[in-house]
Amino acid sequence: MKLFNRFLTIIFSIGFIPIIPVFAFLFYYQSVGKADILRFHENMARMSAGMAEENFYQLSKRMDSLDLARITYADGKRFIGYSIEKNPEFLFLALLDPAGRQKERDGIIPLKRLFSYIDISGEEYFRRIKIQKTPIIGDFKLVANIPAALIIYPLRTGEMIYAIVDLRDFFRQIYAQKIGGGSVYFANSAGAIFSFDNFAPAINSRKLAGLFSSGSGRLDAVSDSRGEYIGAFSRILDMDLFAVTLQGRAQAFKSVNLMTSLVVFFIFSILTIFYFVALISAGNISGPINDLIEGAERISRGDFKAPVSEKNTIKEISRLVKTFNSMMREISEYHSVNLEKVMDEKEKLDLLMGVISDSIILAEFTGVPVYLNPVASEFLMAGGEDIRSERMRLKISEIVKINAKSGGKGLSFPWAKGRYYDVTVKTLKPLRSVPLVFIVVRDVTVELNIQKMKEDFFHSIAHDLRSPILNMQGYIRLLQLSGGLSPEKKKEYVEGLKEESDRIFVMLENILDMSRLESGAVKLNLKEAELGGFLEKTMARFEYLFREKEIKYEVIKPAAGGKFIADYELLERAVSNLISNACKFTDKNGIIKLKAEILAGGEAVIEVSDTGRGISRDKLGLIFDKFRSYDKNGFGLGLSIAKAVAELHKGSIRAESEEGKGSSFFIKLRGAYGK
Template identity: 30%
Template sequence: MRGMRFARTIQVKLVIIYLLLILVAMQLIAVYFIGTVKSSLTESFTNNLKEQADILSKLSAQSLAVKPEQGGEPSEQTADLSLVVQNLFSISGTEVQVLDVTGKIVATSLQVNQSYIGKKNTSLAVSRALQGITDNEDEIIDDDNVRKKMIAQPVIYNDKVVGAVYMVASMNDMYDTVERVNRIFVSGTLMALGLTGVLGVVLSHTITSPIKGLTRHASAVAEGKFDLQAPVHGDDEISRLSMAFNNMTSRLREALSLNEEENEKLVSVLSNMSDGVLAADENGRVIVWNRRALELLGLDTGEGCKLTELLGLSGQQIQEMLKGPVKTAVLSRGWDEDEALPEGKSVLRVTFSPIHRRDRGITGMIAVLQDVTEQEKLEQSRRQFVANVSHELRTPLTTIKSYAEALAGGALEERELSERFVGVIQSETERMIRLVTDLLHLSRLDSNQAQLRRRQTDILEMLDEVSDRFSFQLRQKSIRATVKVAPGLKSAWLDRDQIDQVLDNLVSNAIKYTLDGGEIELSASAPDPGSVAISVRDTGIGIPKKDLSRIFDRFYRVDKARSRNMGGTGLGLSIAREIVKAHGGTIALESELNEGTKVTFTLPTLKEEEGESA
């Protein structure tokens, strides 16, 4: 595997390119040069044979032209030609024949072929030469696989063909020369390739070495090492590339530094936001979230979750939210706005904002979560308060109006009837006065305008006085009242008037809802050295469990009709809770239906100097 990677490197590719260039060049030169040498040697060899054939034809022309009837002796002519041919034209491996006009061999250069004298040469070249054709040459391969050159020239005397010269010469020496030249080129090519390979390695190293250095620096930059600089040698293309790379690294380092700074700011902002933030991609899958979002949704992580699952909204609803301007939705999670908000439930306001990309449109969305539970509770309380006040005032006003109209209509003349009507009007008026008084008291408590006037108060004395104030009502219903104070509990610093009002409200409620012959107990104890707990327990009709969580709400009544008939405004327990809270204490109610109710409020026991400063 490593060898394959090395074979694919630029250095190897450059060396291969050099070698291929040299190889191709040498092959082209060899083909051209060897072809030229071969052609030149062949032409020179052929011309040499032709020149010898011309000389021999001139020398033998007169001898071949002499006929026996002119007084010549053929045997002497033949002997002279044989001597000339054997001595002057004895080229190594070359056979020279002189033929007469009839094609018979008159003389030959080879001693072994002397027996051919007088015999006829029937080759085509000889026949063409005897016909006066001068261009008769050919290359032949004999039985011994020897390549030879064959030439036949006519012998002309007085413009008459009197014979022919036939020459066959071996071309082995010429082809050996060509082969030696070829071997020289092969050797030169191998030497050139070897030298080129060495030079190619050296030269390619000068190119690949800076590239390798740049590669190492690029890998280091990819790993986050931006302090490294690529070396710059000279002013060539690679050096300029190194300079550009160093410049790019510096700018990238600055850009990443700014990006990290911005990311840190963004993370810090998201982490410390009081609102939750969820960012989702185009598929609705959550990709970014902050800690507050997980707290509001009650999750450990948002990884792999979809926005539709987290918010309980359908994909179509979210798509509708993303159309047009920024839109919001309120998530109540199974709570009806017309009902009271259950404990532990929360209301979230979600603001959707699309993420746009210029070339792709909407590529995601951002959802901002706000906990509006307290706001919703306040709004619900405001609506209920307005509705309750309107209802509480409307009933007596309607009664007063009805009786006033009756009096104006003639009932005033009947004394007994008019007195009863006036009594009802007075009763309803007093009821409205009590309601307004309680509302003003609550308003002062809410705005912290009701200043506490703490003083040393004897607990037992305070509880006895409360029991005495309600003695008439207790005797009317035959209710037995008892007061119990824990041993050692003497006094506490508190606003006596305010606490008396709390006790009056609690005892009044206990008397109202306790049947004749029942029992009411006022007790005080010290659950710890720093507090005092005062309880009012009765054996009345009790309160259903479903109403216990709202029993301290303003204008809340368990039995609305019965409470109004008893003259209550529905604000007593609310006032009691606010007074106890103003003292820094707590109030709690325990009740069992048809068994009784126990209300306990706990106050801190302050020292004298603490009470005065408070």
């Protein structure tokens, strides 16, 4: 950039500073103005929600009169006819018995076809109505292009009224309210706006539902094919219904944007005038300084004999020239420094750096390396390459960037995959040379791997203990706080406590067993056993569970019989773990098979297969890892123990699976033979 341009930039920047508060005020004005508009929308949404709440309250009061009507009209059909006649907004009305099943019904033909038979006995809210004796209003949706709500009202007779109510008149009353060019609408929690006359904007329902769930109350930017909208929403009581205000964004912010445009035009007019003033001032100053720049360029080329002329009419520039000439003389003196002494010091430094196990890198600020110790050369894979090459510069620059972003701990680099390093970066400012960057890189891969193993172990233990302990605390609170419990309930809670404590005991027992297996503390109690009997005995342990889950099972013995030598109890536990997993993930009417065969080489293969859910390919290679569970009630140790038992017998275990079709696990053992 030329000197003239620099002066122009400086002067213009100084003049621009007073404009900054104006921009800040403009930004503040826009923010406040838009916030006020959104706040107005919030108030309108709350007011509309209040009107809706009042309407539903009045509707609930009118439902109270049906108790008296039911006493008057003992016949169900007459009662239904009377109720629809007195309440024309009832599109469909059904009388349910105390068990929640339909007795009589009537209404418009589309709804009579839609609701052929009403039975709410299995619904969760049915029990709540029976206990609390209060009506429920909800399930807002369009029925035959009519906005409707479901009302279930309990009568004093124990019966219930199941009514579909037409909300068109009320919605039209609310939709008639205008906010500038916008309106008030209603939507359910799924984000569907009730637009029975194609009157409302076609906002994406999924995005609108996400905004409802956030609970912010504002709609800062939503859009449809016609443009963007702003607005607000307010939930109506605890119903599945929201009052929503929507107004075109451009229309809502029209006055704010107009004022902003006028102020920006005024500011740019001032800046244009000031630019021409700065242009003239920069031209008057830059001319005399160009001579000084040419002299400085001669010095930078090593021409120390021709000093810059100190004659100048501007006092400040003349002083600057004298300073440059003094600096030139000092640089000449630096050339007389004893280079031999410098080389001696370098040899000492090389010897010291060679015995350090960390990578030591000394580089310029541009990333060009000045010095690498042998460990650093190996780390950067310099080999016989010139350390000042572009590739080395890019690598060192990458080290500094990654360190600045990540804090210098546990860093990884593209050219050293799988390794982790701690990096320390310091700045050196020698008196007689340019500033340098001092970098120390220490390989911490082993330390981090050990730390991660510890953390994974304790996190897994804490995660698996948390669920049963929380459940036990829940049962204890129920036993402490609930008065007048029946013996059946007490027994249920105590059994729940026992089940959760059993889960903790099983997990701890599995951890201890896994620890003993991995440490080699378990000694095999080898003995001869009959393979077919082993299969039948192991499968018999799960017969009750199979019946309870309605799962079929099959035991397939070796064709020619056979015996094997193994630790019977350990092997039985390994196979039981595989059968237990198969039972967990096999649905009703599924099949589990336990099969064994003797191979020609004297090896026994025990197979457990099922027709369950199967395992995805990305998870198949991880299932034998400790604490790797895909069942919320499991601890992730069953398959790990099975693998450890197989390997303790000098055997192996493997799995085959296809997602949605089932899985097969194979344990191969040595020391088997025929009859």
